[in-house]
């Protein structure tokens with residue numbers, strides 16, 4: 736299973752967001768006629784949400800930015816804000832993701848993410864934004880994140 740995990744290290748943004756689960760990224764992979772994005776790191780323009788206001792290690796960083804937990808200011812106000820928004824709206828926590836990466840390493844995190852966010856029907860990746868598998872169009876319920 737690990738060999739077909741489409742979630743790669745480059746998909747994990749400095750804030751802990753898994754870009755592989757983003758609807759805009761999935762739209763790009765599946766060539767949908769709608770807003771697309773290659774992912775925060777591949778896009779290489781710096782984070783529009785965080786870095787504009789970042790006074791820490793990523794203030795001028797782009798695709799090679801460090802994970803935010805490596806910053807002396809972590810968790811900063813910006814991270815707290817996006818973490819709160821994602822926990823509330825999408826059942827995902829940037830801070831939990833970063834904590835997992837810090838403790839278990841990026842490889843384990845990537846496997847864990849695929850385990851939690853793949854489609855039971857076809858193995859495709861499920862969007863964290865709408866619970867949809869962009870490969871077979873099945874709407875999946877989010878897997879219990881405390882499992």
Ligand SMILES: [Zn+2]
Pocket residue numbers: 854855856857858859868869870871872873
């Ligand atoms: Zn599917």
